[in-house]
Amino acid sequence: MNTVNRTEGKHTRRELLNRDRARMLISCPDRPGIVASVSRFLAEHGANIVQSDQYTMDPSGGMFFIRIEFDLEGLEAKLPQLKQDFSGVAQPFEMSWEIYRSNQKKRVAIFVSKEDHCLxxxxxxxQAGDLYMDIAMVIGNHPEMAEVVEPFGVPFHYVPVTPETKAEAERRxxxxxxxxxxDLIVLARYMQIVSPYFIEKYENRMINIHHSFLPAFVGGKPYAQAxxxxxxxxxATGxxxxxxxxxxxxIEQDVQRVSxxxxxxxxxxxxxxxERVVLARAVSWHLEDRILVHQNKTVVFN
Structure with a gap:
C-alpha cells in the first residue's frame, strides 16, 4: 500500500519562504563584545537579523550561548564565503559555532523494537508537516514494525539483534x-544498548526517549521500579x-500524576x-537547531 506524502506542497512553500534564512548557533566563554561583533559582521555582509536568543551560564565568568536567525539574499551561493569570513570573528572569542540553512531538511533514521507509539x-x-525532516529509513530489530511503517512509504530495514549477533547487527x-x-538517529523505544563506537559517530546527533523522569529509575523496567x-x-525524558x-x-522532560x-x-x-510527546518535542527542537550542548547539559532556545 502506497500513500501520497501530504506534506509535499506545505514543505515546498516553507522551503521557498525560508530559502534565504539561516540559523547561527554559538557557544564561547563569556566576555564583552560578543553580540556586537556578531551583529556587526552580519550587517556588513548584508544580513538582517530576524530573531536572537541568548543565555549566559554563570555571568561571573561562565559560558555564553546565542542562537540567531537571519535573512541574507542569495544565501545558498553566499554561505560558503560567509562561513569562511566568520572564522575570523570566531577565533578571538574561542567560539564553537555552526551556521545552518533553515530550509535544509535533516535526514533522520528511526530505530525501533516492539513498541510502536513513539514511532x-x-x-x-x-506526515502532517509538523516535523520538518526527511525520514531516510526506519530500522527495527523485530519484523512486525514493517507493517506500521509501510503505509507511510518509508523504507524499513529489519536487522535482528541477539547477544551473539549484536556486533554484526550494529555494523549493518x-x-x-x-x-x-x-544527520540524526532517533531511538524511538529502541530497547538496545548502543555501543560507544556508534555513539561517537553520532555525538549529540542520537536522541533517546527514556520512560522515566531522569535521573530517577535509570535502566530497564522503570515503570516497575516506579x-x-x-x-x-x-x-519521560528525551x-x-x-x-x-x-x-x-x-533535552526535554514531562510528567503526569498517578496514584x-x-x-x-x-x-x-x-x-x-x-513518551511520545516528549520525544517529538526533543526531535523538533533538534531539527530547528534550537539546542546547544555544554558538558552534560543543554541550552534549549524554544
Missing part, C-alpha cells in the same frame, strides 16, 4: 545510516545518547502518552 507519533507529525546499522547520509517505590508522579546509560544531556490505585500496566499506559 507512530513521529510518522504522524512528519551503521552501514545503512551512512549510506543514506543520515511502582515498587509508590511514586505519585511518572515522566536526551542525547552518551556512553553513560540514560545519562546523556537532557496508589495505578498498577504497572496503568503506569505504562499513562507513560506512553508522555
Amino acid at each position: 507512530l507519533e513521529l510518522l504522524w507529525q512528519w 546499522q551503521i552501514a545503512l545510516v551512512q549510506s543514506a547520509d543520515v 511502582y515498587g517505590r509508590g511514586v505519585k508522579i511518572i515522566g 536526551h542525547y545518547v552518551t556512553d553513560e546509560l540514560d545519562g546523556g544531556p537532557i 496508589h490505585r495505578d498498577d504497572v500496566d496503568d503506569l505504562k499506559r499513562i507513560g506512553r502518552h508522555i
Whole structure:
C-alpha cells in the first residue's frame, strides 16, 4: 500500500519562504563584545537579523550561548564565503559555532523494537508537516514494525539483534545510516544498548526517549521500579545518547500524576502518552537547531 506524502506542497512553500534564512548557533566563554561583533559582521555582509536568543551560564565568568536567525539574499551561493569570513570573528572569542540553512531538511533514521507509539507519533507529525525532516529509513530489530511503517512509504530495514549477533547487527546499522547520509538517529523505544563506537559517530546527533523522569529509575523496567517505590508522579525524558546509560544531556522532560490505585500496566499506559510527546518535542527542537550542548547539559532556545 502506497500513500501520497501530504506534506509535499506545505514543505515546498516553507522551503521557498525560508530559502534565504539561516540559523547561527554559538557557544564561547563569556566576555564583552560578543553580540556586537556578531551583529556587526552580519550587517556588513548584508544580513538582517530576524530573531536572537541568548543565555549566559554563570555571568561571573561562565559560558555564553546565542542562537540567531537571519535573512541574507542569495544565501545558498553566499554561505560558503560567509562561513569562511566568520572564522575570523570566531577565533578571538574561542567560539564553537555552526551556521545552518533553515530550509535544509535533516535526514533522520528511526530505530525501533516492539513498541510502536513513539514511532507512530513521529510518522504522524512528519506526515502532517509538523516535523520538518526527511525520514531516510526506519530500522527495527523485530519484523512486525514493517507493517506500521509501510503505509507511510518509508523504507524499513529489519536487522535482528541477539547477544551473539549484536556486533554484526550494529555494523549493518551503521552501514545503512551512512549510506543514506543520515544527520540524526532517533531511538524511538529502541530497547538496545548502543555501543560507544556508534555513539561517537553520532555525538549529540542520537536522541533517546527514556520512560522515566531522569535521573530517577535509570535502566530497564522503570515503570516497575516506579511502582515498587509508590511514586505519585511518572515522566519521560528525551536526551542525547552518551556512553553513560540514560545519562546523556537532557533535552526535554514531562510528567503526569498517578496514584496508589495505578498498577504497572496503568503506569505504562499513562507513560506512553508522555513518551511520545516528549520525544517529538526533543526531535523538533533538534531539527530547528534550537539546542546547544555544554558538558552534560543543554541550552534549549524554544
